[in-house]
Amino acid sequence: xxxxxxxxxDDEGDFLETLLNRLxxxxxxxxxxxxxxxxxxxxxxxAFAVVVLDIKMPGxxxxxxALREVKKIRPETEVILLTGHASLETSMEGMQHGxxxxxxxxxxxxxxxxxxxxxxxxxxxxxxxxxxxxxRGLLKKK
Amino acid sequence: MESPFYSRLQGKIILLTxxxxxxxxxxxxxxxxxxxxGMYTAKVLEQVRYRAESQAESLDLFLNERTxxxxxxxxxxxxxxxxxEDNLALKLEVMNRWAGAFVDLGVxxxxxxxxxYVGPYGLKGRDYSDQEWFDEVIGKGVHISDVYLGFRKLPxxxxxxxxxxxxxxxxxxxxxxxDVFGRIVQAAHTGxxxxxxxxxxxxxxxxxxxxxxxxxxxxxxxxxxxxKNTTTFEQALGDGRKVLYGGTWLxxxxxWLLVITRDAETEMADLFASRNVQIGIIxxxxxxxxxxxxxxxxxxxxxxxxxxxxxxxMNAQLVQSDKLASLGKMAAGVAHEINNPLAVILQxxxxxxxxxEEEDLQKSPNLQEFRSSVNKIEEHVERARKVVHNxxxxxxxxxxxLEDVDVNQTVNQTIDILDNFARANNIDIQTGLAANVPxxxxxxxxxxxxxxxxxxxxxxxxxxxxxxxxxxxADDAEISIVVADTGPGIPENIQKKVFDPFFTTKGGGxxxxxxxxxxxxxxxxxxxxxxxxxxxxxxxxxxxxxPIVAPETK
Numbered sequence: 213x214x215x216x217x218x219x220x221x222d223d224e225g226d227f228l229e230t231l232l233n234r235l236x237x238x239x240x241x242x243x244x245x246x247x248x249x250x251x252x253x254x255x256x257x258x259a260f261a262v263v264v265l266d267i268k269m270p271g272x273x274x275x276x277x278a279l280r281e282v283k284k285i286r287p288e289t290e291v292i293l294l295t296g297h298a299s300l301e302t303s304m305e306g307m308q309h310g311x312x313x314x315x316x317x318x319x320x321x322x323x324x325x326x327x328x329x330x331x332x333x334x335x336x337x338x339x340x341x342x343x344x345x346x347x348r349g350l351l352k353k354k
Numbered sequence: 355m356e357s358p359f360y361s362r363l364q365g366k367i368i369l370l371t372x373x374x375x376x377x378x379x380x381x382x383x384x385x386x387x388x389x390x391x392g393m394y395t396a397k398v399l400e401q402v403r404y405r406a407e408s409q410a411e412s413l414d415l416f417l418n419e420r421t422x423x424x425x426x427x428x429x430x431x432x433x434x435x436x437x438x439e440d441n442l443a444l445k446l447e448v449m450n451r452w453a454g455a456f457v458d459l460g461v462x463x464x465x466x467x468x469x470x471y472v473g474p475y476g477l478k479g480r481d482y483s484d485q486e487w488f489d490e491v492i493g494k495g496v497h498i499s500d501v502y503l504g505f506r507k508l509p510x511x512x513x514x515x516x517x518x519x520x521x522x523x524x525x526x527x528x529x530x531x532x533d534v535f536g537r538i539v540q541a542a543h544t545g546x547x548x549x550x551x552x553x554x555x556x557x558x559x560x561x562x563x564x565x566x567x568x569x570x571x572x573x574x575x576x577x578x579x580x581x582k583n584t585t586t587f588e589q590a591l592g593d594g595r596k597v598l599y600g601g602t603w604l605x606x607x608x609x610w611l612l613v614i615t616r617d618a619e620t621e622m623a624d625l626f627a628s629r630n631v632q633i634g635i636i637x638x639x640x641x642x643x644x645x646x647x648x649x650x651x652x653x654x655x656x657x658x659x660x661x662x663x664x665x666x667x668m669n670a671q672l673v674q675s676d677k678l679a680s681l682g683k684m685a686a687g688v689a690h691e692i693n694n695p696l697a698v699i700l701q702x703x704x705x706x707x708x709x710x711e712e713e714d715l716q717k718s719p720n721l722q723e724f725r726s727s728v729n730k731i732e733e734h735v736e737r738a739r740k741v742v743h744n745x746x747x748x749x750x751x752x753x754x755x756l757e758d759v760d761v762n763q764t765v766n767q768t769i770d771i772l773d774n775f776a777r778a779n780n781i782d783i784q785t786g787l788a789a790n791v792p793x794x795x796x797x798x799x800x801x802x803x804x805x806x807x808x809x810x811x812x813x814x815x816x817x818x819x820x821x822x823x824x825x826x827x828a829d830d831a832e833i834s835i836v837v838a839d840t841g842p843g844i845p846e847n848i849q850k851k852v853f854d855p856f857f858t859t860k861g862g863g864x865x866x867x868x869x870x871x872x873x874x875x876x877x878x879x880x881x882x883x884x885x886x887x888x889x890x891x892x893x894x895x896x897x898x899x900x901p902i903v904a905p906e907t908k
Contacts, residue, residue, distance in 0.1 A: 224694055224697065224698060226698045226701075226702070227694070227697050227698045227701055230698070230701035230702050230704070230705045231701050233705055233708075234701065234704055234705050234708055237708050268690065296689070296690045296693035296694045296697065316693075317693045317694065317696070317697040318693055318696040318697035318698075318699070318700040318701075318735060318739050319697060319700070320700065320704075321701070321704050
């Protein structure tokens with residue numbers, strides 16, 4: 213558990229912080245940042261199994277742009293898109309650019325965990341698959 | 355149906371058209387008739403003049419001839435031979451053989467006594483010295499008398515010539531047969547109403563007229579109006595009849611006037627007939643013009659009015675779709691702005707819930723209150739989330755797919771879904787589906803959503819007991835689906851708002867006010883229109899019009 217498998221990118225600091233806290237409380241290591249640029253920087257330094265990416269971020273790079281960069285740097289990374297903007301086109305565009313799935317804000321933690329578990333399940337890395345099992349365990353407990 | 359503006363416009367156009375058409379038509383009719391009537395009258399008067407002239411010539415000739423014969427007899431006989439009555443009778447016979455119309459013949463000496471006489475009246479020995487004609491013939495040598503009664507007490511006139519023989523004068527006098535003379539005069543009349551007669555300068559009949567009078571009566575003509583030459587004119591009688599007059603003074607007997615009359619009505623019969631035909635044609639023309647004008651104007655106004663109504667509808671739809679488009683954008687923006695804080699609230703609440711599970715808080719006496727509050731917050735965030743998601747979900751789901759759509763089948767399926775519900779409220783759903791509705795390319799699920807929505811609304815509007823009618827129809831360009839109900843109708847001031855989002859008249863949280871807005875947007879995205887027609891108290895009628903888009907070929 214040294215290397216966090218999950219990166220959460222969202223410009224809404226309160227949201228990001230709370231989400232990370234809640235994941236941490238469930239023993240899921242996750243790293244957060246508030247901009248696409250910062251996320252790319254982190255990705256260049258280390259690989260993440262899953263990136264949770266807010267589609268609509270004001271200023272700088274938007275979610276779709278960030279997604280394309282992520283896929284350029286780490287093609288194997290699974291990306292789950294978050295959107296407060298229920299636009300099918302954008303979500304579809306995201307899927308076309310290789311996103312694993314998308315979630316509509318406001319998200320329930322359980323829904324995110326479910327998607328995370330599904331995404332991690334696809335990984336070849338056994339530690340990551342173990343994390344998937346761990347998450348599923350959490351969901352079952354509820 | 356038509357606005358007062360169009361009624362007025364129609365009235366004005368009709369009036370103006372009729373005025374502009376009738377004025378020249380009637381003017382032309384009147385002018386032409388007057389011209390024609392003038393020419394015709396002139397022509398008839400000309401005939402009358404010719405007749406009078408030629409007949410007067412005949413009469414002059416007649417009198418001349420008889421005067422000449424009388425003169426020739428007088429000049430070629432001595433007083434002695436002419437006073438022999440056998441000889442005189444022979445002369446009368448010769449005169450009648452060669453000229454005719456002599457009744458008797460007499461010789462009168464210069465003292466006025468008739469010395470010899472042959473004829474039917476036995477006038478021998480009569481003294482004519484005090485008679486007017488006697489003075490005239492002694493003075494002038496030749497005289498044709500006016501008609502008078504004389505000794506025989508019968509209307510007649512005489513021709514007399516004087517012969518001077520050895521310091522003495524004698525007179526040869528003949529009476530002209532008034533019947534023969536009268537027949538010659540009468541020969542000038544024409545038709546059943548025409549007349550011809552002679553009058554002297556004192557307007558006394560010298561021959562018997564055909565109508566109204568006898569010889570020596572006073573004639574109803576004033577002789578001074580007849581000029582030196584032949585005169586013609588038209589005169590109205592007291593009874594309204596019009597008479598054409600023609601008159602010529604004779605040349606041989608200068609104070610005799612030949613008068614020819616003709617009834618204007620009879621003479622003008624052809625003119626009046628042609629006038630009646632003309633009036634008939636004009637009346638028929640006027641009727642045709644009125645009918646055509648009214649018909650075309652009405653048609654024009656109707657088309658104009660329809661065009662305006664269509665334009666107004668299109669404008670309204672344009673405004674509506676503009677409004678909806680901007681509302682949609684705004685809604686999407688608002689949703690985003692709300693969703694982000696909702697996301698934070700939800701996470702924070704989740705975090706609170708997580709923390710509540712920690713041991714030291716488990717002991718708090720308010721733990722249940724905390725938990726309950728957290729749950730309530732989550733519950734209400736969920737509620738808000740649903741509202742926004744519903745709204746955006748509609749927006750998202752508005753992207754139509756292109757598949758084969760059987761409109762009639764869609765309608766039938768929708769009605770099947772709602773039939774039980776409708777029947778429970780004693781509402782009858784009737785269908786009138788046209789058989790020629792083609793399969794089109796579109797999104798069946800979305801169309802069904804719209805129809806479902808409209809029929810549900812119709813059922814809701816009726817409440818209980820009524821009928822919902824769903825009809826389909828197709829022409830070359832479009833398919834229409836009409837959903838009509840027998841509900842209370844939609845007031846006019848509300849009609850404009852029914853397609854606005856969040857507008858609802860359904861109380862008690864039954865409707866979210868998005869149904870018609872979404873329906874409108876869906877149909878608009880399919881390239882069609884959704885419109886409403888309703889009158890308060892007479893139900894409502896929603897019409898979907900979809901362009902016929904060919905289904906995708908597979």
